[in-house]
Amino acid sequence: MDVLDSVVLGAGQAGLSASYHLTRRGIDHVVLDADETPGGAWQHRWDSLTMHDVHGVAALPDATALEADDGARANVAVPAYFASYEREHDLPVVRPVRVERVHDDAGLLVVEAGGRSWHTRALVNATGTWSHPFVPYYPGAETFTGPQWHTAGYPGAEAFRGLRTVVVGGGASAVQLLGEIALVTDTLWVTRRPPVWRTDDFTPEAGRAAVALVEDRVRRGLPPASVVSVTGLALREQERAAQALGAYDRRAVFDSIGPREVRWSDGSTEPVDAIVWATGFRPAVAHLAPLRLRSPYGGIELDGTTAVADRRVQLVGYGPSASTIGANRAGRLAARRVAETLDLSRDAVTA
Numbered sequence: 001m002d003v004l005d006s007v008v009l010g011a012g013q014a015g016l017s018a019s020y021h022l023t024r025r026g027i028d029h030v031v032l033d034a035d036e037t038p039g040g041a042w043q044h045r046w047d048s049l050t051m052h053d054v055h056g057v058a059a060l061p062d063a064t065a066l067e068a069d070d071g072a073r074a075n076v077a078v079p080a081y082f083a084s085y086e087r088e089h090d091l092p093v094v095r096p097v098r099v100e101r102v103h104d105d106a107g108l109l110v111v112e113a114g115g116r117s118w119h120t121r122a123l124v125n126a127t128g129t130w131s132h133p134f135v136p137y138y139p140g141a142e143t144f145t146g147p148q149w150h151t152a153g154y155p156g157a158e159a160f161r162g163l164r165t166v167v168v169g170g171g172a173s174a175v176q177l178l179g180e181i182a183l184v185t186d187t188l189w190v191t192r193r194p195p196v197w198r199t200d201d202f203t204p205e206a207g208r209a210a211v212a213l214v215e216d217r218v219r220r221g222l223p224p225a226s227v228v229s230v231t232g233l234a235l236r237e238q239e240r241a242a243q244a245l246g247a248y249d250r251r252a253v254f255d256s257i258g259p260r261e262v263r264w265s266d267g268s269t270e271p272v273d274a275i276v277w278a279t280g281f282r283p284a285v286a287h288l289a290p291l292r293l294r295s296p297y298g299g300i301e302l303d304g305t306t307a308v309a310d311r312r313v314q315l316v317g318y319g320p321s322a323s324t325i326g327a328n329r330a331g332r333l334a335a336r337r338v339a340e341t342l343d344l345s346r347d348a349v350t351a
Contacts, residue, residue, distance in 0.1 A: 001119055002119065003108060003119045003120065003121065004028055004029055004030060004118060004119065004120040004121070005022075005027045005028045005029055005120070005121055005122060005338070005342055006022055006027055006028070006029040006120055006121065006122040006123065006124060006338050006342075007029060007030055007031075007032060007109070007111050007118050007120040007122075007123055007124070008022070008029060008030070008031040008032070008123075008124040008126060009031075009032055009099055009111070009123070009124070009125050009126055009127050009287075010031075010032075010033060010034075010040070010125070010126035010127045010128060010317070011031050011033035011035070011038065011040060011082070011086070011091075011093050011095070011126075012040025012041055012042075012082075012126060012128055012317060012327070013040065013057075013058070013060065013082075013317070013324045013327040013328065013331075014126040014128070014316035014317030014327035014328075014330055014331055015031055015033070015040070015124070015126035015316070015317070015331075016031075016060055016082060016085060016086065016091065016331070017060060017061055017316070017327055017328045017330070017331025017332065018124045018126060018314075018316055018330075018331035018334045018335055019031045019089075019091045019092070019093070019331075020060070020061045020062065020089055020091065020331065021061065021331055021332045021334075021335030021336075022124075022335045022338060023089065023091065023092075024335075025335055025336075025338075025339050027335070027338060027339060027342070029092065029120075030092045030093075030094050030118065031091060031092055031093040031094065032094055032095075032097040032099055032111065032113065032118070033093055033094070033095040033096065033097060034095070034096055034097065034098040034099070034127075034131070035095060035096060036095060036096045037079065037083070037095075038079055038082045038083035038086055038093070039075075039078060039079025039080075039082050039083065040079075040082060040128070040130075041128055041129075041130035041131075042074060042075055042078035042079055042082070043075055043078075043079040044075065044130060044152070045074055045075045046075070046154040046155070046156055047073055047075065047156055048156050048157065048180060049073070049074045049075065049176075050070060050071055050072060050073060050074060051068045051069065051070055051071070051072045051073075051074055051077055052070035052071065052238070053074070053176065053236075053238070054074050054078075056324070057078055057081070057324050058323075058324040058325040058327075058328055059328075060081075060082075060085050060328065061328060061331070061332070062089070063085055063088075066078065066081045068081075097113045097114070097116070098113055098114065099111055099112070099113045099127075099287050100112050100113055100114070100287060101287050101289070101290055102123060102287055102288055102290065102291060103290035103291065104290070104291065105119070108120065108121065109121070109122070109123050109291075109312060109313075111123070121312065121341070121342055122312050122313075122314070122338040122341045122342060123312060123313045123314065124314045124315075124316060124331075124334050124335075124338065125285065125288060125313060125314065125315045125316070125318070126315075126316045126317050126327075126331075127283075127284040127285065127287075127317075128283075128284060128317045129281035129282060129283055129284055130152060130281060130284075131284045132281055132282045132283065132284040132286075133150045133151065133152040133153075133277075133279075133280075133281050134279050134280050134281055134282050135150055135277045135279060136168075136277075136279055138254065138255070138256055138257050139255070139256040139257070140256045140257040140258055140263075141257045143257065143258060143259050144257050144258070144259060144260070144275065145259045145260060146163065146260060146272070146273045146274045146275065147159070147163070147274045147275075148274070148275045148276075148277065149274070149275070149276050149277065150276075150277045150278075150279070151169075151173045151177070151276070151277070151278050151279075151280075152281070154177060154276070156180075157180040157181050157183065157184050158184065160181050160184060160185050160274055160276075161184040161185055162184075162185055162273075163185055163273035163274040164185065164186045164187070164188070164271060164272050164273045164274070165181055165185055165186070165187050165188070165272065165273065165274040165275070165276060166187070166188040166189075166190060166254075166262055166270070166272045166274075166275050166276070167181065167187060167188070167189050167190070167276045167278055168190055168191075168253065168275065168276065168277050168278060168279055169191065169277065169278030169279045169280065170191035170192065170193060170195050170233075170250075171233075171278060171280060172233060173278045173280075174189065174191070174276075174278035175233055175235065175239060175248070176239070177276055177278055178239075178242055178247045178248065179235075179236075179238060179239035179241075179242045179247070180242075181276070182241075182242035182245050182247035183241060183242060183245075187247050188251065188262075188270055188272065189247060189248060189249070189250045189251065190250065190251050190252065190253040190254060190262075191250055191252070191253060192252075192253050194250065195233050195248075195250060196232040196233065197232060197233050197234065197235075198232035198233060198234045219301065219302060219303070220295075220297065220299075220301065221294075221295025221296070221297045221298075221299050221300070221301035221308075222295075222297045222298065222299045223282075223297070223298050223299040235248070252264070254270075257275075260272065260273065283300075283318055285300065285315075285318075288300075288313070291307075291309070291310050291313065292309060293307045293309045293310060293313065294309075295308075295309075299319075300315060300318070302315060302318070302319070304333055304337065305330050305333050305334040305337060306337050311337075311341060312341055314333075314334035314337055314338060315334075316330035316331055316334050317330065
């Protein structure tokens with residue numbers, strides 16, 4: 001039986017960063033990626049998302065920053081950047097491999113996927129959130145006769161032309177999608193809580209403070225919150241036209257859904273033809289369930305990138321490292337923690 005020093009799950013920014021640093025340390029590993037081509041979640045984003053809309057993609061370790069025209073499609077430019085990086089650094093990516101479960105077998109971690117298995121001493125989980133979109137349930141949702149889309153499958157604004165559309169969600173993606181859809185049809189925006197608009201500049205200090213708040217949650221074993229939930233929202237220039245149309249006049253979220261309407265508890269209704277669920281994502285970690293990593297609070301308690309419940313497991317792109325800058329830093333830390341785990345394992349064998 002071949003035993004690897006480490007297995008990395010996912011070849012997005014966090015997974016590639018971790019693989020690079022593991023390679024530098026001479027740690028024998030493979031990267032298992034569910035997609036058929038490089039690019040991580042970026043290859044699945046909607047066509048209208050251009051590099052002008054992207055807040056920035058941090059350079060991968062030992063690589064130049066991504067250079068692309070503002071008008072370039074993000075789902076083309078970023079995957080091309082990732083693909084080039086994989087080739088230049090000869091990273092050991094195996095695809096497509098959709099991991100089903102990870103469990104313990106006599107002190108080794110066993111990664112199972114489609115009848116194949118890999119035995120490893122350590123694991124770096126970089127599966128992100130894109131494959132696990134969250135859609136809340138409201139009574140009557142199954143009776144709605146119009147199209148319903150989650151951000152993950154957003155088909156572009158033209159699909160909503162002439163359809164009165166309700167956008168559900170209070171995050172940055174809702175703001176961006178409203179900025180497009182409101183230009184081609186009538187829209188309604190609903191959120192659970194009043195949106196918090198940021199009026200000051202988003203300084204590096206403010207960014208670090210926001211990340212620290214998210215980091216505190218995972219340190220205590222709570223489900224991770226998004227960084228934007230603590231930074232607030234801001235309108236960009238390309239969203240000013242939608243603002244002038246009243247697209248960001250928010251209403252409290254409805255209580256139930258009818259065949260072509262949404263309803264509130266006070267008896268008021270609004271006719272709608274389509275629903276966009278900009279309601280976020282959840283960490284894609286169901287395959288780790290056999291390891292029992294979750295705390296009583298519902299999240300995975302972390303010490304840096306290390307799962308407190310099983311220190312052989314590192315999580316990157318989870319919670320505070322769910323950004324391209326955070327993913328790079330987490331990849332470096334995870335590789336160091338893997339090296340420490342391997343040394344401890346070898347010491348135990350020697351003893």
